[in-house]
Amino acid sequence: MKHFGIDYEAVFQAMPGAVALLSTDLVYADANEAFLRMSGRTRDQVIDRYLFDVFPDNPNDPAASGMRNxxxxxxxVAATGERDAMALQRYDVERPDRPGEWEERYWSPVNAPVPGPDGRVALLLHRVEEVTELIRARGGQNGGDRARALEAELYTRARELQEVNERLRRSHAREREVALSLQAAMLPLPGPLGPRWGAVRYRPAVGSLNVCGDWYDLAELPGGRLAVAVGDVVGHGLAAAGVMGQLRSALSAAVRVADGPAAALDALGLYARSVEGAESTTALQAVIDRGSRTVTYSSAGHPPPVLFHADGTFEFLDRATDPPLGARxxxxxxxxAEVTYSAGATLVLYTDGLVERRGEDIDTGLERLVDCLGRHAAAAPDSLADALLAELIPPGGNTDDTALVVLRL
Known part of the structure; x- marks a missing residue:
């Protein structure tokens, strides 16, 4: 949307809903005009001030728990990076023009994380809906009592939802554990390559629901050739892990009998049509011939491997890319396509969790990858793989799985 020349500061201020941005230590970074009108505060009374200096608890009413909640x-939200829609809350808000005088207000907040460049939570977006007049209108002459009864009912419902969510969380945690065990059982070790020639890594996504269907595979072929593949199934959890296992096994078998990587992916594409959940899977198959020092490859919509040559130059293997499985x-x-290399080159294959970030152009992630390779190219494959994960994956973890293969050619 850059070509529209959008002024996002103006958009923020013009939003009809009340929205504020806070730092992770709960200091106001910005607030739009609707938020200032609703709260009865000026910009100078809010910005750069601690949330509870602006809106303190009512010391005269211990039951006023809205601010604490x-x-x-x-x-x-700051700790987990997950959005939180709060139940209706009652707040006692001190009138700015009459210190010590409190108004009973009813607000419905939603709090959401705003990630920074490194993927960690940088700001907290706080959106508020004002429902005080609605509560009073429904309450009539006994508005206060009825409002408190409604608040108590909503609180009870919120607690019930929290209990349901906790049961779901435990169930999802068990599903995640099973999915991880399934993936670990199906993904191969480097095998005959040994640490001198290659390293493989699999890094699961953070969060109980985010175990995905990323995979890698290595296979020895006749004539001393080596087949290497990476792939990424759309979806999460056990279903994605199950589809991943079927596709990985099918491609591993196909490349052993097919006439090259493209033919192997052709066979996989036909097979994927019969596997529920395999649609839009991306995969890349390469065959390395150390005798002729060539890499032959074919891609089904997958991010391009990087061939880092011994002289410090590099190239992305992107000259043989077709749509993902089932997209046609x-x-x-x-x-x-085929590319040649000299002894000492390094081939890096990966899934998109290594380079993609939400709200960021993919080219930025690819530039980070090449920069990291340039600084660590001389390292052994094991050390290089560790460096890539350490520098390219956000410190708090990623919301997508990452599979990585590093080969010294």
Whole structure:
């Protein structure tokens, strides 16, 4: 949307809903006009001030828990990076023009994380809906009592939802553990390569629901050739892990009998049409011939491997890319390409979790990858693989799986 020349500061201020941005230590970084009007504060009374200096608890009413609940929600979002929609909250808000005089207000907040360049939570977005007048209108002459009864009912429902969510969380945690065990059992070790020639890594996504279907595979072929593949199934959890196992096994078998990587992916594409959940899977198959010092490859919509030459130059293997599996209505033969290398080159294959970040152009992630390779190219494959994960994956973890293969040619 850059070509529209959008002024996002103006958009933020013009939003009809009340929205504020806070730092992770709960200091106001910005607030739009709707938020200032709703709260009855000026910009100078809000910006760069601690949340609870602007809106303190009512010391005269220990039952006024809205501010305490809000603090717990914001800190939870900062710690987990997950959005939190709060139940309706009652707040006692001190009138700025009459210190010591408090108004009973009813707000419905939603708090969401705003990630920084490194993927960690940088800001907290706090959106508020004002429902005080609605509560009073429904309450009539006994508005206060009815409002408190409604608040108590909503609180009870919120607690029930929290209990349901906790049961779901435990169930998802068990599913994650099973999915990880399944993936670990199906993904091969480097085998005959040994640490001198190659290293493989699999890094699961953070979060109980985010175990995905990334895979890698290595296979020895006749004539001293080596087949290496990476792939990424759309979806999460056990279902994705199961599809991943089927596709990895099918491609591993196909490359042993097919006439090159493109033919192997052709066979996989036909097989994937019969596997539920395999649609839009990306995969890349390469065959390394150390005798002729060539890499032959074919890609089904997968991010391009990097061939880092011994002289410090590099190239992305992107000259044989077709759509992902199942993306075409009719089956068409896939293309493949061949590239040569000199002894000492390094080939890096990976899934998109290594380079993609939400809201960021993929080219930025590819530049980070090449920069890291340039600085660590002389390292052994094991050390290079560790460096790539350490520098390219956000410190707090990633929301997508990452599979990585590093080969010294």
């Amino acid at each position: 809000l603090r717990a929600s914001l800190l939870r 209505v009719e089956h068409l033969p896939r293309v493949q």
